Amino acid sequence: MSTIAFSNDKSPSQSLGYAAGTITVLIWATWFLATRHSAATSLGPIDIGLIRFGIPALALSPVWLRIGLLPKGLPLHLLAIMVAGCGAIFFLVTTLAIHSTPAASSGILLGGSMPLATALIGILLFRERPDVTRIAGLLAIVGGVLILLARSLADASLPWTSFVLLPAGAVLWASYTHAFRRSGLTAIQASALIAVWSFLIMAVLALVFGISLPQAPLPEIGLQVLSQGVLSGLVAMVAYGTAVRTLGGTQAAAFTALTPVLATLGGGFLLGETVGTAEISAAVITGIGVALSTGIAARRH
Numbered sequence: 001m002s003t004i005a006f007s008n009d010k011s012p013s014q015s016l017g018y019a020a021g022t023i024t025v026l027i028w029a030t031w032f033l034a035t036r037h038s039a040a041t042s043l044g045p046i047d048i049g050l051i052r053f054g055i056p057a058l059a060l061s062p063v064w065l066r067i068g069l070l071p072k073g074l075p076l077h078l079l080a081i082m083v084a085g086c087g088a089i090f091f092l093v094t095t096l097a098i099h100s101t102p103a104a105s106s107g108i109l110l111g112g113s114m115p116l117a118t119a120l121i122g123i124l125l126f127r128e129r130p131d132v133t134r135i136a137g138l139l140a141i142v143g144g145v146l147i148l149l150a151r152s153l154a155d156a157s158l159p160w161t162s163f164v165l166l167p168a169g170a171v172l173w174a175s176y177t178h179a180f181r182r183s184g185l186t187a188i189q190a191s192a193l194i195a196v197w198s199f200l201i202m203a204v205l206a207l208v209f210g211i212s213l214p215q216a217p218l219p220e221i222g223l224q225v226l227s228q229g230v231l232s233g234l235v236a237m238v239a240y241g242t243a244v245r246t247l248g249g250t251q252a253a254a255f256t257a258l259t260p261v262l263a264t265l266g267g268g269f270l271l272g273e274t275v276g277t278a279e280i281s282a283a284v285i286t287g288i289g290v291a292l293s294t295g296i297a298a299r300r301h
Contacts, residue, residue: 013246014246014247016095016242016246017242017243017245017246017247018243018247018254019251020239020240020242020243020252021239021240021243021247021255021288022255022258023235023239024234024236024239024240024243024255025255025258025262026262027231027232027235027236027239028111028232028236028259029107029259029262029263029266030227030231030232030266031227031228031231031232031236031262032098032103032106032107032111032247032266033057033103033227033263033266033267033270033271034223034224034227034228035048035094035095035098035099035228036098036099036101036102036103036106036267036271036297037223037271038099038220038224038242039098039099039100039268040213041216041217041220042216042220043212043213043216043220043221043224044132044211044212045091045099046096046202046206046209046211047211047212047213047216048095048224048228049088049091049092049198049202049205049223050203050206050213051197051221051225051228051229051233052172052224052228052229052231052233053087053088053091053194053195053196053198053199053202053233054199054202054231055225055228055229055230055233055234056191056192056195056229056233056234056237057192057195057196057198057199058171058179059187059234060191060195060196060234061193061196063188063189063192064192064193064195064196067189067192069193069196069197071189071193072189073184074183074184074185075183075274078179078182078183079183079193079197081135081175081176081179082179082180082183082190082193082194083193083194083197083198083201084172084175084176085173085174085175085176085177085179086172086173086176086194086237087194087195087197087198087201088197088198088201088202088232089172090108090169090172090173090176090261091198093165093168093169093172094106094165094166094169095194096161096165097110097162097165097166097169098110098162098166100159100161100162101159101166101265102267102273102274103156103157103264103266103267103271103273104263104264104267104275104279104283105162105279106162106166106263107150107261107262107263107283108144108145108148108163108263108264108266108279108282108283108286109145109148109163109166109167109170109265110166110169110170110259111258111259111263112141112144112145112282112289113145113166113167113170113171113181114170114173114174114253115138115141115250115253115254115255115289115290115293116138116141116142116145116170117167117171117173117174117253118173118174118178118249118250118254119134119138119250119253119254119293120174121174121175121178122178122249122250125178126178126280128250129228130174130250130255130293133220133292134251134254134292134293136289136292136293136294137254137288137289137290137291137292138293139287139289140285140286140288140289140292141182141221141285141286141289141290141293142289143282143285143289144264144282144283144284144285144286144289145282145286147156147281147282148279148282149163149281150278151276151278151279152194152289159198161206173253174253177244177249177252177253178249180241180244180249180267181244181245181249182240182247185275186241186243186245187237187238187239187241187242187245188238188242189242190237190241191234191238194237195233195234195237224294232245236274240252243255243293250293251293254289254290254293255290258286258287258290261284261286261287263283264279264280264283265283
């Protein structure tokens with residue numbers, strides 16, 4: 001094992017952070033759709049998890065081989081939080097929920113909850129003080145989630161597990177965001193460690209419970225390889241890490257709430273899911289909340 005070269009560099013520019021956040025959201029929208037689509041195939045969460053983490057673990061193998069699986073200078077609890085927060089545990093919890101939740105609703109419950117959970121952790125644990133604009137944005141995000149909740153309770157269209165597992169996934173991701181920011185790792189280093197450790201966890205689960213990958217049609221495997229492995233598991237992970245490094249954890253996480261808007265549109269147009277006034281309203285309000293809570297509209301001094 002070698003020692004990590006910790007990075008304390010200042011942001012090269014906010015533009016880089018905004019671009020990285022935008023790339024992350026666009027990819028995550030396709031992740032929601034691909035994961036939702038996989039519920040109708042023979043691929044289970046373990047199968048998809050092997051793809052999701054196996055590809056980036058292989059692509060980034062020079063990185064984790066160089067720094068080691070347990071890099072010197074990196075506290076074990078931060079590594080554990082990162083692996084759980086956006087790795088294997090996060091993936092299994094959210095995939096289980098998304099399989100039984102329409103893309104529009106899962107996008108709002110998960111993507112909308114992520115920036116809220118990140119902001120609350122920052123305020124309660126790290127004494128962060130968001131300005132009035134960001135507070136207004138977070139309240140708008142809460143409003144979007146409440147609209148969906150009210151609609152769901154009115155017609156009992158969503159299972160109660162959706163309102164437990166998806167916000168729990170948001171808390172996991174928020175924990176990862178803060179842990180990564182304080183780890184000293186670069187975005188690529190963190191992505192490599194999370195991928196290899198998560199793949200090892202998935203491999204153990206595959207040995208215990210078995211897999212159905214060999215029986216799955218090649219086009220379905222190809223779709224998951226592109227969406228889960230290459231885009232979500234590799235590109236989005238590095239992009240989000242870059243956004244956290246350049247913008248800060250709370251502002252970077254705020255971009256994730258744009259996901260509901262894209263997931264709602266994609267669920268309606270690509271998966272044929274019913275998208276009503278409540279879903280559209282919740283997605284729009286959540287999107288406005290993101291624009292405010294990222295700090296783009298904040299007054300500069």
